[in-house]
Amino acid sequence: xxxxxxxxxxxxxxxxxxxxxxxxxxxxxxxxxxxxxxxxxxxxxxxxxxxxxxxxxxxxxxxxxxxxxxxxxxxxxxxxxxxx
Amino acid sequence: xxxxxxxxxxxxxxxxxxxxxxxxxxxxxxxxxxxxxxxxxxxxxxxxxxxxxxxxxxxxxxxxxxxxxxxxxxxxxxxxxxxxxxxxxxxxxxxxxxxxxxxxxxxxxxxxxxxxxxxxxxxxxxxxxxxxxxxxxxxxxxxxxxxxxxxxxxxxxxxxxxxxxxxxxxxxxxxxxxxxxxxxxxxxxxxxxxxxxxxxxxxxxxxxxxxxxxxxxxxxxxxxxxxxxxxxxxxxxxxxxxxxxxxxxxxxxxxxxxxxxxxxxxxxxxxxxxxxxxxxxxxxxxxxxxxxxxxxxxxxxxxxxxxxxxxxxxxxxxxxxxxxxxxxxxxxxxxxxxxxxxxxxxxxxxxxxxxxxxxxxxxxxxxxxxxxxxxxxxxxxxxxxxxxxxxxxxxxxxxxxxxx
Numbered sequence: 001x002x003x004x005x006x007x008x009x010x011x012x013x014x015x016x017x018x019x020x021x022x023x024x025x026x027x028x029x030x031x032x033x034x035x036x037x038x039x040x041x042x043x044x045x046x047x048x049x050x051x052x053x054x055x056x057x058x059x060x061x062x063x064x065x066x067x068x069x070x071x072x073x074x075x076x077x078x079x080x081x082x083x084x
Numbered sequence: 085x086x087x088x089x090x091x092x093x094x095x096x097x098x099x100x101x102x103x104x105x106x107x108x109x110x111x112x113x114x115x116x117x118x119x120x121x122x123x124x125x126x127x128x129x130x131x132x133x134x135x136x137x138x139x140x141x142x143x144x145x146x147x148x149x150x151x152x153x154x155x156x157x158x159x160x161x162x163x164x165x166x167x168x169x170x171x172x173x174x175x176x177x178x179x180x181x182x183x184x185x186x187x188x189x190x191x192x193x194x195x196x197x198x199x200x201x202x203x204x205x206x207x208x209x210x211x212x213x214x215x216x217x218x219x220x221x222x223x224x225x226x227x228x229x230x231x232x233x234x235x236x237x238x239x240x241x242x243x244x245x246x247x248x249x250x251x252x253x254x255x256x257x258x259x260x261x262x263x264x265x266x267x268x269x270x271x272x273x274x275x276x277x278x279x280x281x282x283x284x285x286x287x288x289x290x291x292x293x294x295x296x297x298x299x300x301x302x303x304x305x306x307x308x309x310x311x312x313x314x315x316x317x318x319x320x321x322x323x324x325x326x327x328x329x330x331x332x333x334x335x336x337x338x339x340x341x342x343x344x345x346x347x348x349x350x351x352x353x354x355x356x357x358x359x360x361x362x363x364x365x366x367x368x369x370x371x372x373x374x375x376x377x378x379x380x381x382x383x384x385x386x387x388x389x390x391x392x393x394x395x396x397x398x399x400x401x402x403x404x405x406x407x408x409x410x411x412x413x414x415x416x417x418x419x420x421x422x423x424x425x426x427x428x429x430x431x432x433x434x435x436x437x438x439x440x441x442x443x444x445x446x447x448x449x450x451x452x453x454x455x456x457x458x459x460x461x462x463x464x465x466x467x468x469x470x471x472x473x474x475x476x477x478x479x480x481x482x483x484x485x486x487x488x
Contacts, residue, residue: 037348038348039345042288042289057129058293061289
């Protein structure tokens with residue numbers, strides 16, 4: 001899967017971080033189901049910031065607890081960035 | 085076993101650059117937290133820290149020493165000099181032989197490394213000065229103090245993140261108690277405010293955008309601070325024989341490892357260290373009348389610490405005044421235990437319990453008796469000071485009011 005939509009890129013970041021096939025990462029997959037603790041979560045957010053060249057604010061991080069929440073968050077941050 | 089007393093105190097901090105100014109600020113609940121001035125914060129998500137102000141290192145050190153010392157060593161050495169002068173201790177050859185220097189530092193000379201590595205990577209320089217290594221080594225303070233005063237007893241540095249200084253003071257205490265040393269200069273210092281290190285803390289997402297509100301419902305994280313505190317510890321009989329002023333007794337030390345997680349602290353690990361300190365001091369929970377909390381004001385620490393306190397003290401915790409003085413001097417990492425020991429010991433000495441500043445409303449998850457915003461008068465006989473480090477390494481000191 002080499003798609004370039006935001007959701008495909010996010011899923012690829014998750015899959016690479018967890019060292020699992022992209023097929024294992026579903027939008028409704030939660031951090032808990034992936035076995036993430038707080039430090040894993042921070043490291044994943046860092047990988048996403050690098051991938052999308054974004055700053056993800058601390059309060060936004062609090063609301064990212066599943067793959068779909070991350071996708072929504074990144075989409076809104078990218079939209080805001082493109083408007084700026 | 086021998087008893088160990090504190091006969092000298094020295095402090096450099098955002099609350100003042102000597103013991104008296106520090107105590108005046110802390111006992112009146114003034115916070116040293118403000119906008120960061122040492123580095124440009126335009127690209128940082130947090131803008132505040134507890135910086136040392138009005139401290140001119142060149143007033144304390146000649147040009148040659150200025151070349152050799154990182155700011156963390158300025159703070160440590162100046163605090164040690166104040167503690168030694170305050171104690172009135174006079175070193176003869178026999179005492180120098182049996183006095184050690186034991187210091188805590190988490191980061192060592194991080195400002196030095198940051199500046200020299202910037203030269204390499206950004207300024208494309210091909211070399212750094214030969215002083216880079218001696219200036220940045222974490223044991224620099226221990227070494228400089230030992231050289232300056234000719235102290236040749238057991239001398240070393242502990243580096244256990246936020247517990248460094250408590251581990252250092254605890255080791256110094258035990259070495260005197262067991263008779264290995266007669267006296268020690270012990271404490272910690274830290275200078276964490278450089279760009280590389282602030283960026284690393286930003287990535288941890290635990291630094292508050294505003295200020296440090298330990299145990300408060302609206303807390304939003306920790307605030308970094310810089311500074312140092314040092315003590316002269318002496319074997320009690322020797323101190324009494326020379327008529328030394330005695331601030332208090334180091335009564336016990338306890339440590340433990342969570343064996344759990346690098347950044348998520350564990351109630352059981354913290355409680356184990358508190359219990360170990362009480363046992364080591366032959367104190368029972370009823371004796372403790374003040375707790376200087378680790379109290380970082382992060383989401384993770386404060387409820388964990390409150391639960392650890394409750395697990396050791398039970399419902400008695402409702403009546404034990406607790407404050408985190410980090411609300412005023414910030415989290416000084418490897419210096420934290422030392423600056424907080426100064427707050428605790430001076431508090432006992434002056435019968436004033438330092439407050440927990442910036443407090444609005446208790447977090448129901450943190451069921452402790454917080455000394456909200458204003459110091460409390462109170463003559464107490466025993467207190468503990470907690471340090472719980474990243475990596476799950478815990479160190480707790482127990483102090484007693486001195487009575488021979």
